[in-house]
Amino acid sequence: MFLQAIIAGTVLFLIIQYIRERNTLKKIAKHFGGPKPLPLIGNLLEFNKDVPEIFETGIRLLKLHGPDTFFWGLFNRYMLVVSSPKNVEKVLMAKQAQKSLLYTFLESWLRTGLLLSSGEKWFQRRRIITPAFHFKILEQFVAVFNKEADVMVTNLRKHVGGKEFDIYSYVTLMALDSICETSMGTSVNAQNDPDNDYVKNVKSMSVLFLRRIFDPLAGYPVLYELVHPRAYKTRKIVRELHKFTDSVIAERRKQLQESGEEGKRLTKSDENLYSKQKMTFLDLLLNVNVDGMPLDDLEIREEVDTFMFEGHDTTTSGISFTIYELARHQQAQDRIYDEIVAILGKNNREADLTYQVLQEFKYLEMAIKEALRLYPSVPFIGRHLLEDTELDGITLPSGMEVLVSIYMIHRNPEVFPDPERYDPERFSEDAESKRGPYDYIPFSAGARNCIGQRFAMLEMKVALIKLISNYRVLPGESLGKLRVKTDLVIRPHMGVPVTLVERD
């Protein structure tokens, strides 16, 4: 009898809590507007579609109800999507926030590396890792970008004068080789061995991640891990990915021990840090001290894995969507070619691009920025509020999920008139100075902004200069049909089909 009363009391409590929570949500939903949710399943039916359609539906609903829109998922899972500058600022600058639930799907692979960590751990890691992007180190990385872009250009030569082909896959492999070599000092040789296991596993993780976002069990991690067939597959792939990184770390540690380098621990003020020959990101982690202690292998692995994930799909999309726009806008491509000739001279095809020379490519930078406006590599970023937060005069409860839609922010017609039009002039110095700090944020803003943005810009510039100095890129027949899809990174659904003509 007593037990029955306890059960009945608990059930009643849960029902009351559910109704209360639902009423709060209804109030917020009414305030912001959004698609009408069905009982229990929310708006899940709207998203029960093929992959690019999921993205298109999200954008359609945001346009219809935005700039700030409320979505409801299974049961009481919900999120607010914001793109108005004042709400974006409040969310990105919130002192108390974690990455949203979506990111935890990557945790088995990336653990709590820089992207996923929060609080003190994040703060300490960001401090340690920041020197890896010092310009002295970036200068060395530029040599790697040159080498890998040269391989890409050579591999592309077989398409000159041929039928349309997908250039996205070539860019992906080039970016993967570049991040592997700069972060670990090792080569997976993806460009010449695309069937390499590591390359295949990284790709599979992206697909599994995307499928999980829209899985009905997405919000129930324990159940998902127990019963979902894809959970088993994910665990297997993660084991293999870790095995690879573990072996690279062990090998490098051994090399450093043998050369007597490992004992020479670095501190932030160590001048040698910036003058080291061929310093990789992994070397920095292997040599750094935190409170007098070196990082252990697991701590190093999570950071290296994070870089492998964040550091190649993002630049791949940046480069590929710039190619897409330049193929469609030959005048812009011509201006970049003129810039190449003006800076590097007529014999520019095999020029060795240095950090300093890359700073001179102003129009190219504008062209890349405009492509990142239309196709921001990370189109949404998510936060889990850790304290009640007021937006537009209404209080969002702590625990709420908020998505910042970079994709929609960049299409605000008041800031970017005729927003779908590709026009690099939007990034002239004069035009840029007239915009607010939250009008254009491809690398996010605030303390959690992208640590790799200068690295990314250098890699993108090198790849595009090498490509355009060698070939004129023309649109393939099916280029007009391009559709995009997104997991954490935006991608062309069927690649970027182009044709190539050799330059004189």
Ligand code: HEM
């Ligand atoms: C075009 C290229 C890139 C774009 C558009 C981009 C964009 C972003 C964005 C929007 C974030 C914020 C994510 C969030 O708040 O959830 C971010 C974070 C991050 N990015 Fe990038 N990224 C790019 C390239 C790179 C590269 C090349 C690296 C590494 C070499 C990198 C490493 C990271 C890391 C580690 C974080 C987490 C930083 C932190 O929370 O402290 N990114 N990136």
